[in-house]
Each structure stands twice: as C-alpha cells, then as structure tokens.
Amino acid sequence: MSGRRLEPLTLDSLPDLPTPCRSCVFWELAPVAAQQAERTGDTAFEKEAWLSAALLDWGSVGRIAYVDDVPAGYLMYAPAYLVPRSIAFPTAPVSGDAVLLMTGRVVAGYTGGGLGRMLVQGVAKDLTRRGVRAIEAFGWETSTDRARLQSAGGCVLPADFLRSVGFKTVRPHPRHPRLRLDLRTTLSWREDVEQALERILGSVRAPVLSGP
Template identity: 60%
Template sequence: MSRRLVSLTLDTLEDLPRSCRACVFWELDPVAADRACANGDPGLEKEAWVSQTLLEWGSCGKLVYVDGMPAGFVMFAPPAYVPRSMAFPTSPVSPDAVLLMTAHVVQPFADGGLGRMLVQGVARDLTKRGVKAIEAFGDAKFGEVDEAGRNERGCLAPADFFTSIGFKTVRPHPRYPRLRLELRTALSWKSDVEYALEKLLGSMSPESLLRPVLPVRPATRTMQS
C-alpha cells in the first residue's frame, strides 16, 4: 500500500470530498457563508479563497493519497485569512500560531495513521516558514446525537483526534476547546515505517544482527572409487 502526501493546489482541490469542496464554513464569515450557500456558488468561493491564499501566503493544505486514491486532507492558514475563526467562544488564535482549520480522513482509510501523517506534513511545511505552533478548534461533541436525533458532525475535527496526536488544550470549553501543538513536537514523531523497523529489529537478537545466519546447504556425496 503506497501513501503519498501532496500540497493543496487549484488542481488537487478537485480531489476533496464533494461536500468539503463546496463548503466555505471557514473561508467566509458566517453571514457571507450563508449568503453564498443560498444564492451563490460556494465551490467558486472556495476556489477563490484557495487561489488568494496561495498567492499571498503560500501552501494552505495537504492531501494524502493511498494507492492513488484521495484518502484525506487538512487545511490551514493564518487566522487573518479565516474569518470564521473569530466566531468561536475560545478565540482568538495565539499570535504566533497558524490555524489548522479542519482535518478529514475518508472513512475506509480511518484509523490508519493518515491524520497523524497529514499533521506532520503541515508541521514540516510551516517549520520551514518560521512558524512555531499550530492551533485548532476541536469539536468535543463530534459524532454525538443531539436531542433532535441528528448526528453532530460539522466542519471541525474531533477534539479527541487532536489530543490523541499531542495537541494540548490552551482554552477549555464544553464544546469548542482551543488546542495547540508546538511544531517541534510534531517533527519529533517517528513515522510508521520507523516504528515497523524498530519492531522488526527488536525481535532479532544482537548476535543475529551482527552475524546473520547463513542457510545450511545439504552435504554432497562423494563417489567412491
């Protein structure tokens, strides 16, 4: 199974899940987002936002492909580019941090470490650009069923996902905690390949590592005169 991480561009934007491709929850303020969804074309609005952010600031997303299939994505930007960021009770984002807007892994590929891989890709990218930390608004009730019987799934990633990969809560809230990850922490993570290699090496004795066992060849018969 091959996994490939790429940056979000106007070309790869088309590989986002259809519902996310046409969602402008983060890119517009609440009033403008409602107007775009009711009377405009949210897909064009999202494309315009990505284009402007790429030109003015740089890479603002990552996608991961598994065997050539889009399997997940993450989007990020400075809070100044994300009008919705000021609408949360735990805002504002810290001045030294970039906002991780959302992270999503397609269900068939869930629990395969792709979310962690995406966040580490963001960390590598932002470290090169002098950023020290990323912050996110998590959803503490993601996936719960509300009183009306509706499943609580929105445009935020679960708070549990962020804490499971090392984010720390900097401002608690019963629904929308703000969490933070120092980029040097993410860069210290070991890849799945490294973990697999360590497991393999750990099962072998030092002697077998230094002195590999050679295959035993069957004895050959000699002809008697």
C-alpha cells in the same frame, strides 16, 4: 504495503477533496457570507477564490493524502487573518505565533490506518520549515454535542483526535476548546525536522478522523 504520499493542496487538486468539502466555505467565509453563498449556490466559486487568494498571499494551505494515487484524506490550515470564521468561536482568538488548523477528513474506507496522524505530521513539517512556532485548532467536544456536530457537517475537528496527536488544551470550553501543538521545541533540537517531528507525533496512534 500500499503507496501513501502527501501533496500540497492546489487549485488543480481541489477537486480531489471529498465531495462536500471541495465546495464548503464554513471556514473560508464569515458566517453571514457563507449562508448567502449557500443560498445562491456560489460556494464552489467562493472556495476556489479563497484558495487562490490564500495561495498568493501566504502559500500552501493544505495537504492531501493519497493511497495508491487515490485521494484518501486531507487537512487545511492557514493564518487566522485568512480564516473569517475563526473569530466566531468562543475561545478565539488564535495566538499570534500560531497557524490555525481548520478542518480535515479521512475518507471512509481509509480510516484507522494512521492517515490522520500522517496528515498532521505533514502539516507540522511544512510549518516548521516555514518558521511557524505553533499550530492551534478549535476542537469540538463531540461526546457532549454529537447531534449538532453531525448537523454542522463535521467541519470542526474532534478535540479527542487533536489531543491524540499531541495537541494540548490552552483555553478550555465545554464545546469548543482551543488546542495547541507547540513546534518551538522541534526547532531547538538541532535535528533533522522529520526526525524531530517523529519524536513528537510518531509515538501516538491517531483515532479515526472523520468529518465533512
């Protein structure tokens, strides 16, 4: 069996994100500022600046999956106040007790092996240990808007993927529902955190997670 591990996203590991993702600022900047950064070619600088500030302000905001030491996927997450794009969604705002799951990807060649579910578990474990009550995400109903999803670079996670790993819709929308994974139950079980999260997520099989 191949060696699989998760590591926190840091400034040193930022280059391990897939090529379009390591300099994408879809979530990190407000829409107008993101467009300006794209025009001036400053997206890589802005991405690094955002990550540096977020790490100092709040701590870990991402997990990278490695398979035999090769970067194979990632997820990013942060409180909504650190994510300017979050207020632009029609189902905003994120609940006050939740952290926003922003975006992620499993690299081609590593899809279909459960890395998406493994990444969600890693994020949930980290946030549970930090006392966070829930994770929320803005999904994309890809079946109704495939062409626009592709044109946006896949920066929004597919709603079907989120549902498959335990998220529930809390505010419906034909394109961008807001979904939630409640971690409060886990905290009340008085079990080891990893065992509790395995009960929530371990029995579901994630579909292929693709994206930017």
